[in-house]
Amino acid sequence: MNKTLTAKASHYLNTLCNETGNRSVGSPGNIKATEFFEEIVSQSGWSIEKDRLDVMDWLPGSVILTVNGNSFTAQASPYSKGCSVEAELVPVSDIDELEAADIESKALLLYGDIAKEQLMPKNFVFYNPGSHQRIVALLEKKNPAVIICATGRNSALAGGASPFPMIEDGDFNIPSVYMTDIEGEQLLKFRGKTVKLQSTAERVDSQAYNLTASKGDAALKRIIISAHIDAKKGTPGAIDNATGVIILLLLSELLSDYTGDNRIELTPFNGEDYYGVTGQMDFIRKNDGKFSDILLNINIDGAAYFEGDTAFSFYEIPGPFREIVLDEIKKHTAVSEGPQWPQGDHSIFIQYGVPAIALSSTWFTENMEIQDITHTEKDRPEIVDISKTVQAAEIISEIVKRLSSIKQ
Numbered sequence: 001m002n003k004t005l006t007a008k009a010s011h012y013l014n015t016l017c018n019e020t021g022n023r024s025v026g027s028p029g030n031i032k033a034t035e036f037f038e039e040i041v042s043q044s045g046w047s048i049e050k051d052r053l054d055v056m057d058w059l060p061g062s063v064i065l066t067v068n069g070n071s072f073t074a075q076a077s078p079y080s081k082g083c084s085v086e087a088e089l090v091p092v093s094d095i096d097e098l099e100a101a102d103i104e105s106k107a108l109l110l111y112g113d114i115a116k117e118q119l120m121p122k123n124f125v126f127y128n129p130g131s132h133q134r135i136v137a138l139l140e141k142k143n144p145a146v147i148i149c150a151t152g153r154n155s156a157l158a159g160g161a162s163p164f165p166m167i168e169d170g171d172f173n174i175p176s177v178y179m180t181d182i183e184g185e186q187l188l189k190f191r192g193k194t195v196k197l198q199s200t201a202e203r204v205d206s207q208a209y210n211l212t213a214s215k216g217d218a219a220l221k222r223i224i225i226s227a228h229i230d231a232k233k234g235t236p237g238a239i240d241n242a243t244g245v246i247i248l249l250l251l252s253e254l255l256s257d258y259t260g261d262n263r264i265e266l267t268p269f270n271g272e273d274y275y276g277v278t279g280q281m282d283f284i285r286k287n288d289g290k291f292s293d294i295l296l297n298i299n300i301d302g303a304a305y306f307e308g309d310t311a312f313s314f315y316e317i318p319g320p321f322r323e324i325v326l327d328e329i330k331k332h333t334a335v336s337e338g339p340q341w342p343q344g345d346h347s348i349f350i351q352y353g354v355p356a357i358a359l360s361s362t363w364f365t366e367n368m369e370i371q372d373i374t375h376t377e378k379d380r381p382e383i384v385d386i387s388k389t390v391q392a393a394e395i396i397s398e399i400v401k402r403l404s405s406i407k408q
């Protein structure tokens with residue numbers, strides 16, 4: 001194991017998780033993280049493109065919720081507006097009930113069936129089920145004064161947080177808060193009573209940056225190695241996805257002398273865990289009509305968990321590429337081919353017909369439904385095996401070098 005690289009990786013992990021502060025899009029920590037990325041890759045001679053994004057940052061404030069002198073614990077939904085409301089409590093547990101209910105200017109409690117899943121943000125284009133769109137449209141049409149969501153856990157869709165925010169959408173303008181399903185059951189007893197709800201949450205206009213570090217002529221076929229640099233609010237985001245960014249930073253050094261047949265781009269997407277997916281949308285806009293120039297995407301998300309293997313999964317990968325990757329994997333212990341998973345930026349490339357490889361930790365892909373780490377404060381540097389970031393960077397570096405000799 002390369003000791004210098006391991007020491008650097010540890011330093012990067014500490015910087016991204018302990019020093020910058022939370023890296024949610026548009027936050028001060030997010031801006032520091034992209035500046036840090038720029039500083040490190042510049043040292044190895046990469047050209048940097050820096051796109052400014054107008055985004056929304058958000059301050060959670062606090063929530064006071066009372067009915068008949070009883071207090072309830074709730075928190076503002078991320079990116080929700082604040083509010084000061086006194087209104088009748090109307091509980092609704094499924095979509096038919098929502099269709100029938102009179103909720104204009106009321107305090108709407110969503111519980112049970114309708115609150116089982118986090119609603120996809122209104123303008124999220126990659127995956128947006130009809131049932132979610134219908135709920136959002138009904139809410140906007142019927143216009144309650146505030147929405148109270150009572151939720152449990154849904155790790156597959158909302159990460160490990162419990163309760164999870166049912167609404168997380170800066171484009172949705174009805175104020176909302178969320179609480180545990182247990183708290184919701186207590187609140188349900190006050191159907192028809194007056195709820196007093198005050199939330200000091202605040203939307204803040206801000207900026208963020210989407211970077212591309214590149215090496216090689218623009219006319220060449222491109223290999224895009226990506227890892228999202230943003231994190232959810234409230235998490236140090238060590239596995240999700242500081243380790244991915246660390247692997248990009250190590251690659252900037254390992255590939256500093258690369259002069260192969262392809263153009264290499266290191267892309268720290270800014271927005272994978274953000275309702276507006278702003279960095280990814282910026283990338284798609286810029287690459288309109290140019291996706292056919294992309295030979296391969298390697299996306300890293302959730303890598304270097306201390307337990308289990310590093311997993312490479314394949315999406316529409318041509319045979320010769322696959323053989324190279326499998327051959328490199330074979331040279332290492334604790335690295336294997338893993339199952340496909342859709343919740344990552346590699347999906348964007350697949351949708352545009354670009355072959356992709358995703359790199360993650362087997363433990364996470366196997367425990368997606370039950371783990372309580374993703375998007376919580378438990379996603380800390382202590383659960384990272386830093387040597388796995390170095391190993392992953394070395395493998396990717398070898399793959400990229402060997403792809404140069406393959407004729408397309």
Ligand SMILES: [Zn+2]
Pocket residue numbers: 228240241272273301302
């Ligand atoms: Zn992630």
